[in-house]
Amino acid sequence: MLKVEALNQYYGGSHILRNVTLDVPEGTLTVLLGRNGVGKTTLLRCLMGVVQAERGSISWRGKPLDKLPPYARVAEGLAYVPQGRDIFPRLTVEENLLVGAASRKAPSKIPDHIYALFPVLKEMRARRGGDLSGGQQQQLAIGRALMSEPQLLILDEPTEGIQPSIIQEIGRTLRRLVDEMGMTVLLVEQYYDFARAIADRYWVMSRGEIIAGGAGAEMEANGVRELIAV
Template identity: 55%
Template sequence: MLNVKNLSAYYDESLILKDINLRMNEGQVVCLLGRNGVGKTTFLKSIMGLVRTPNGSISFDGTEMIKMPTYKRALEGIGYVPQGRDIFPQLSVYENLLLGLERNKNKGTLDESIYELFPVLKTMLKRKGGDLSGGQQQQLAIARALVSNPKLLLLDEPTEGIQPSIIQEIARVIKKLKSNGKITMLIVEQYLEFVLEVADYFYVMDKGRIVMEGATKDVDPQEIQEKIAI
């Protein structure tokens, strides 16, 4: 599904990621952990083609994407929910969802099943995105990415600043999607309990390098915590 080899990434002239190797199989939920500022968001942006990546390989479904523009990566089936959600505050919930279809090769109409995953959105279709709570905006951002039927979904800090009840709703959606086996997810996250609940596999990043990885079912949480706290 996704195979990243020896990837380096830069902001301007600053080297942020150094020889990153990460592999994901179809249907997996993989979480990338680490403290603030270690390069996790840069890694997601690298996959989307939003930062300079002069060295390495990003192979998605057997297609090399390292030189592919961002819009083509989206058309290949990668959905991205950035940190901060990036919804359109002046558009309605429904209009925000419709924009998600623009990334779908086949366009089409909005699939009503999205409201089964996020029932709260169905009650707010005419409300402006900017009038939603932070948790509701996060659900809208994830739903908007999902309506394009991505094969790979990238989520950047989906629990950041979100109340516990909404975190549980997001966890429920991720586990539901995983059980369907139709989507692969790479999640940047710092909330370890959430990671252990939803992820099959994890990587820990520090100073632009992968310093630990493994199956979540086999790991001692204290080992991860020690790596994150360094």
């Protein structure tokens, strides 16, 4: 289980995260929802050690992560797909994937399951990443993260700027990772209908605080759509 307790973070004089407490049960797909600017991305950056939280604690499977640098958190089984994808546009698809395997001892081959999850990447493995469409680049970013063989996959708004058909494909892939491969997924998302369709659990953030949480099947009854409406 990923457990976050009383996490606080500041940017200058702004209090960005305010005593954030949440958990992500192992083997579930948990969605974190909220409007723009409420602190979701900052929270993910704290989870990965890209930003050090001022106060509070983060643990994964009972092991504290607070003092570990990002590469050590990857070694502990965490992987991160950032907002905006951040692929290497001049590297080929295959080279981008192999970069994601840098933490493994023998990153010389793309595992079959990566191409099974994303057949388009196999078709385009010799093409430069910058030549792919936005949806294909998002699949590449997820595939690259999976190359580190994580137990916990953290994604920051993977549906942003993606055409609807690819959004649905990404949703099916995330469910397969949880249901068939036993992975744990934490997904930051603004697209309510997408989140409701795939979530086992949910949390809602507003102004740096967690204001609601529960089972994915209860999102509609609990008025989550209204909580995140602009």
